Each structure stands twice: as structure tokens, then as C-alpha cells.
Amino acid sequence: MPELTDAQPTDSQPAKPTDATLLAAVDLARTALLEITSDDTIGEVIGHIDEGDLVVSLLFDCLMTGYPGWRWTVSLSRVDENSEPKVLETELTPGDDSLLAPEWVPWSDRLVDDDIAADADESDYDESDDDEIDDDPDDDSDDDPESVEDDADDSLDALDALDGIDFDEALAAAELNPGETTEAEADADHGAPQPPTRSRRARRP
Incomplete structure (x- = not known):
């Protein structure tokens, strides 16, 4: 039985030359470009791309500012x-040495990157808070539980001083004797300095 061998590739057919009629259709291509841009942005033909099957792309130099290459x-x-x-x-296409925008990043990926950066900044902020030194080393009232208890006792003593006062009885007495309040206010008015009165001189006859 004869030994099987891999089939050898046949000689490739020579490439067909680019369609000369399409290469010569420069005016048709420029007229088509004028529908999407102005004439001052279109330069000379700088090359072509043979797409095959009677398709050719003509390349014109772009003269727009900000689009080198x-x-x-x-x-x-x-x-x-x-x-x-x-x-x-x-269409407008980039060349090999053209100026390109940065690679586009999806919004979801940008959001994740922002969250990671925010978490890193927050962790750095927390560590800096732990490393801070107290401005007053002698003031340990915040850390001393006895000082906290003393402050609470002072507040309770201030409330105890008001336990002997009956506020309802004092308010009721003021309502039953309104005259005393009026007299007290009048006495206060008499005790205050009064403005001088103008005296009239007797007219001479």
C-alpha cells in the first residue's frame, strides 16, 4: 500500500492588477468627500488600498487641524x-503615525477604578488620624473615666438644687395676685432715673 503524504500546495495564481478605472476615479471620490467635509480639508491622493473584487479605497490627505496623520x-x-x-x-481613518485618542474604557470599569481609588484614599486618611498626636498631652479628660463621672455628678447636683422649687405654685400665685406684679413694675419704674422736665418761665407783663 503506498504511503500517504500531505498534499503539496499548488502554485498560487499571480495577483490581479488593481483596477485602473477605479484608480482614475479621483474626481468622483473628491466629489463624494465634499458631501461630508469642506474642500479646504481635502489634500492630494496619498495612496490606495486594493480591497479585491473590483473594490478600491482611495486615500486623501486630511488637512483638518488636530488630525495629523x-x-x-x-x-x-x-x-x-x-x-x-x-x-x-x-470616512475619516487614522494612518500609521496618526494622533489617536486614549483607549476607551467602559463606564462600569471606570466606576470600579474610582471606587478602588476612593477606598485607598479613605484608608490613608484613617491611618493619618491614628498617627496624630494630642495637642495637649496634660489634658486626659477624654481618656480618664473618673473625669467623665465627675462631670455627670456636677450635672446631677445642678438638677437637685431645683428639686425644692414648686414651679406650678409660683405660677398660680402670680396669676392670683396680678396687682403685686404691677406694683413691683411701678416701683421699678420710679426707682429708675427720669428725664428732666422742661420748666416754663413766667411771662413778663
């Missing part, structure tokens, strides 16, 4: 070798 790309095609070129697509 970019190029206007117009894709042209023909149905067959006897038909006229048609415009498939127009």
Missing part, C-alpha cells in the same frame, strides 16, 4: 469591468 478614505467599486465606478463609503 489621518486621511480621507473613499471606497469605490464596479460590478464588472464594463460598468462605471460607484461610491461605497466615505
